[in-house]
Amino acid sequence: MGQLKAGVSKVDITPYVGIWLCGFAARQKPSENIHDNLYAKAIVFDDGNENLCMVTCDLLTLDQSSIENIRKIAQNITGLKAENIFISTTHTHSGPLSSHLRGFGPLDQAWVDILEKKIAGAVALAQRSLQDVTISAGKGQASINMNRRGKTAIDRELGVVRVNRNDGNPLAIIMTYPCHPVIVPWNAYSISADYPGVASALIEEYYNGAIGLFFTGTCGDINPLAVCRDFNEVKRLGTIVGAEALRVSEELTNFSSEIELKATKENLILKSQEIPTADQLKEIINAGSKMENPDLDWQYAWAKDALEYANVGKLSDDIPIEIQVLALGNEIAFAGIPGEVFVEIGLAIKEKSPFKFTFPIECTNGCIGYMPTRTAFDEGGYEPALAFKLFGIYPMDIDVGEKVVNSALKMMNNVYIS
Secondary structure, three states: OOOOEEEEEEEEOOOOOOOOEEOOOOOOOOOOEEOOOOEEEEEEEEOOOOEEEEEEEOOOOOOHHHHHHHHHHHHHHHOOOHHHEEEEEOOOOOEEOOOOOOOOOOOOHHHHHHHHHHHHHHHHHHHOOOEEOEEEEEEEEOOOEEEOOOOOOOOOEEEEEEEEOOOOOEEEEEEEEOOOOOOOOHHHOEEOOHHHHHHHHHHHHHOOOOEEEEEEOOOOOEEEOOOOOOHHHHHHHHHHHHHHHHHHHHHOOOOEOOOOEEEEEEEEEEOEOOOOOHHHHHHHHHHHOOOOOHHHOHHHHHHHHHHHHHHOOOOOOOEEEEEEEEEEOOOEEEEEOOOEEOHHHHHHHHHHOOOOEEEEEOOEOOOOOEEOOHHHHHHOOHHHHHOHHHHOOOOEOOOHHHHHHHHHHHHHHHHOOO
């Protein structure tokens, strides 16, 4: 363990007008304008013995295959270990279709191929700009979110990690906050980073030369107070988050220059629930075929795909996922989870973690769909009972939350130095 170094980068990944957007199934046509640009931002840390990288992208989701491609390209360019690269998406619902999801129009694979190279390039740029730094972390509160299922469970904690240059000015501000980026109205047909883009831009305007990196906390059942409003609300709520991050940043003390970095991951196998029989699926397909635009109906598209599995008697399957933990010293830890994670799952990780500053991040290293609590599975509704059809074939089993919590905590306890 020696002097901590860090490098940061920001690469424009704004797509062309006319690409299909994803996030709202109600959309029936491609994008029509660009309201604000989208970015991939990367920060690389190096303690002299270990290095790791965190990437955040203004996108809804990335496929696991894209994660593997980005890691491989970045490793070949930089020498960073692929397993130490943490790739997250902010989950903006006004970004381009960047993964194989149903019901959002055709995926432009040629554009995705370029996107993967751009994200890997962001890692390379960050790695090539390493400099001596100090870091400190803190927490604030931003009251812009609500539980959309009418429950009391909520998390309004805003996590902040400030990375300073030798002169004391910030090189980067890392923010984490749990709230769906769904303030931009679905019928705007606008490309936008939503409120995370506003928060990050505020950081970068205030700290000229610094980069703001926004990571979305566990918000599978958490919405903003204003859903599908307008860009005035995007700016207002994003400014609240960004201003609170600035307040926390300005009050931070106890900066450290020598910390030990650790990265670990676990590959889990989730069990699935069964899908309907072939006859039941044929009924869904028959009903969907009578719609005006059946190919844009995600339940119809799912039923057609699922029928192939049902015809061979494969009504359930294993679902592989990766949970990743990064530790910055003995106080700061990030847990990357590849799904839309219900808030109570993230709160359980925070509550039982040995780290003072614990930040569970969703939509990291892929996204297999919603990860509800056991109680939510019992209650039913969109997230536990329907939304899996956007992402895959099979609904997850009801113990997904416990498995995610146990995996994250096991790894955190393993890397924590008591």
